[in-house]
Amino acid sequence: MEYLLTVMVLIGINVILATSFNLILGYGGLMSVAHPIFYAIGAYCSGLLAIHLQIPVPLSILIGAGIAMVLSFGVSLPSLRVSGDYLVIASIGFQLGILHVINNLEFTGAAGGLTNIPVLNEGPSRSLVFVLLIAVVAACAVMLVGWIVEGDYGRAITAMRNDEEAFSALGRNAMNIKIVLFAIGSGMAGLAGALYAHYFAYVTPEQFGIFTSAALLTMVVVGGAATTWGPLVGAVLLTTLPQAITFLGLPVSIMAPLQGVIYTTLVISFLFARPQGLTGGTRGGGGLEAWSASAAFRARRRAE
Amino acid sequence: MSAIVRVEDLHKSFGGIVVADDVNLSFEAGEIVGLIGPNGAGKTSLFNLISGVIPPDAGAIFVESHRVDQLPMHHRARIGLARTWQNTRMFHSMSVIDNLLIATRRYPGESLARILFRRRSVDAFRQEATEKAMVLLERVGLADKMHEMAIELSYGQQKRIGLARALMSDAACLLLDEPMAGVEGQAYETIIRVIREEAQAGRAVCVVEHNISFIRDISDRTVFMFNGCVLASGSVDELTRDSQLTDLYFGGEHPQ
Numbered sequence: 001m002e003y004l005l006t007v008m009v010l011i012g013i014n015v016i017l018a019t020s021f022n023l024i025l026g027y028g029g030l031m032s033v034a035h036p037i038f039y040a041i042g043a044y045c046s047g048l049l050a051i052h053l054q055i056p057v058p059l060s061i062l063i064g065a066g067i068a069m070v071l072s073f074g075v076s077l078p079s080l081r082v083s084g085d086y087l088v089i090a091s092i093g094f095q096l097g098i099l100h101v102i103n104n105l106e107f108t109g110a111a112g113g114l115t116n117i118p119v120l121n122e123g124p125s126r127s128l129v130f131v132l133l134i135a136v137v138a139a140c141a142v143m144l145v146g147w148i149v150e151g152d153y154g155r156a157i158t159a160m161r162n163d164e165e166a167f168s169a170l171g172r173n174a175m176n177i178k179i180v181l182f183a184i185g186s187g188m189a190g191l192a193g194a195l196y197a198h199y200f201a202y203v204t205p206e207q208f209g210i211f212t213s214a215a216l217l218t219m220v221v222v223g224g225a226a227t228t229w230g231p232l233v234g235a236v237l238l239t240t241l242p243q244a245i246t247f248l249g250l251p252v253s254i255m256a257p258l259q260g261v262i263y264t265t266l267v268i269s270f271l272f273a274r275p276q277g278l279t280g281g282t283r284g285g286g287g288l289e290a291w292s293a294s295a296a297f298r299a300r301r302r303a304e
Numbered sequence: 305m306s307a308i309v310r311v312e313d314l315h316k317s318f319g320g321i322v323v324a325d326d327v328n329l330s331f332e333a334g335e336i337v338g339l340i341g342p343n344g345a346g347k348t349s350l351f352n353l354i355s356g357v358i359p360p361d362a363g364a365i366f367v368e369s370h371r372v373d374q375l376p377m378h379h380r381a382r383i384g385l386a387r388t389w390q391n392t393r394m395f396h397s398m399s400v401i402d403n404l405l406i407a408t409r410r411y412p413g414e415s416l417a418r419i420l421f422r423r424r425s426v427d428a429f430r431q432e433a434t435e436k437a438m439v440l441l442e443r444v445g446l447a448d449k450m451h452e453m454a455i456e457l458s459y460g461q462q463k464r465i466g467l468a469r470a471l472m473s474d475a476a477c478l479l480l481d482e483p484m485a486g487v488e489g490q491a492y493e494t495i496i497r498v499i500r501e502e503a504q505a506g507r508a509v510c511v512v513e514h515n516i517s518f519i520r521d522i523s524d525r526t527v528f529m530f531n532g533c534v535l536a537s538g539s540v541d542e543l544t545r546d547s548q549l550t551d552l553y554f555g556g557e558h559p560q
């Protein structure tokens with residue numbers, strides 16, 4: 001039972017992460033892979049504030065999310081100058097740089113991780129209560145993103161993603177939209193990180209590396225980029241799949257690379273055969289269109 | 305007449321290719337300027353320089369009384385520039401009407417805070433913009449395509465949507481890059497009429513076209529570009545009488 005509840009907590013965390021990543025990557029077309037670093041920033045900042053300054057946990061969670069939001073400038077400002085593949089590189093640099101710092105600072109617990117983080121709630125039904133809380137937060141995340149991308153603001157996001165130059169030439173300010181999308185998306189990732197930290201009471205730097213970027217990317221692509229329900233579907237599938245594989249009882253030396261192979265295969269085959277993901281309509285792929293096999297789109301988009 | 309756009313000593317090169325070689329030009333209110341020249345002359349590049357897609361190496365660009373050459377694209381557009389693109393550049397996952405709505409001067413949905421707290425004014429803006437978009441689609445003869453995906457229309461139809469989109473902001477200057485490419489039949493007359501009406505409303509219009517008879521029909525003045533240089537300016541007939549220019553235009557192969 002406890003095991004099932006823990007898996008459900010992980011699903012909730014991943015729904016928040018994939019949904020917010022989808023806002024940036026799928027809807028915004030902003031090719032940053034650094035999403036897990038904001039997850040890390042939320043987790044570490046909130047954990048450290050609660051440990052060292054004895055800040056009440058609910059408050060430290062909010063502050064952690066806020067710090068992730070502010071630090072999103074680290075990716076959104078470069079995104080004003082570079083885009084596409086260059087932004088991928090810049091964001092990887094940002095992610096690895098901060099991870100390197102965390103890995104080498106003593107007060108973050110270095111490579112060993114941050115331990116003894118105060119938990120949010122205690123008691124016999126602690127996990128059940130936490131699952132309910134995370135379900136509510138995840139539902140709010142899905143609704144918030146749904147609200148942002150519909151209507152007038154959503155139209156502007158889509159136009160910016162389709163063709164930023166044409167968008168700017170019509171007098172629209174792409175800079176504002178990028179900063180807002182990164183801030184909201186990263187704030188949500190920070191919130192997920194803080195919730196994680198105060199449930200498991202322990203985080204390590206290796207949880208927030210490129211492997212996690214790949215996992216989140218897979219969730220978004222498989223579920224359906226730039227769709228409301230896609231990241232949710234992707235998060236549920238790709239959180240339960242690895243758990244299912246553990247039941248096969250394979251040795252760790254096979255397990256870890258196997259997961260990597262599965263992610264890679266899924267991303268590539270979906271981008272080729274079904275860029276709109278499991279939940280997308282006939283057209284789509286959102287921000288991943290440029291990477292997908294629908295080269296017709298690319299040809300049409302080419303600037304003079 | 306007053307200059308809406310003024311370009312002074314503009315220079316730009318990409319490596320060895322000079323796309324603007326000390327260009328001096330101005331577009332006056334109410335005037336239609338034809339911009340012609342062979343492929344690669346730098347016509348599109350001039351539009352890119354004026355609208356801010358590429359930064360100039362030297363020189364100055366003024367729109368009305370503002371110096372704009374260091375300003376970001378969206379800022380220039382708001383001051384009074386609207387352009388179309390040689391390759392149409394439709395927002396491909398959006399409908400025709402949405403393509404136009406994006407281009408309103410006061411876009412209702414640019415700020416989330418505004419959408420949250422000023423619902424009424426946002427709704428009013430959208431209503432106003434939608435009505436304006438309908439009128440423009442009617443004028444370019446595509447009102448019935450309103451809800452179709454822009455990318456699914458023919459090239460010529462996309463060109464007309466691009467023109468309508470550029471007219472949404474009531475900009476003082478219109479830069480039209482090959483508006484007639486792919487446009488056939490009745491639509492040809494329609495576009496000529498729309499462009500004339502916009503000039504009569506006091507806008508400065510600059511049109512790039514390879515269709516010389518169209519330029520002869522529509523322009524008050526024609527500018528000939530070659531290798532980034534403005535070589536001559538005058539009526540189409542004056543320019544085509546100059547055998548040196550026609551040689552340059554046709555690469556010396558076609559006797560005209």
Ligand SMILES: Nc1ncnc2c1ncn2[C@@H]1O[C@H](COP(=O)(O)OP(=O)(O)OP(=O)(O)O)[C@@H](O)[C@H]1O
Binds near residue numbers: 323343345346347
């Ligand atoms: N961003 C760029 N980088 C490098 N070279 C460029 C760039 N933009 C244009 N050029 C080059 O500058 C030259 C002028 O191009 P431009 O598109 O302005 O010509 P044009 O007069 O519009 O021609 P066409 O009639 O074929 O549209 C071409 O040789 C083109 O290859």
Ligand SMILES: [Mg+2]
Binds near residue numbers: 304347348349390
């Ligand atoms: Mg051109």
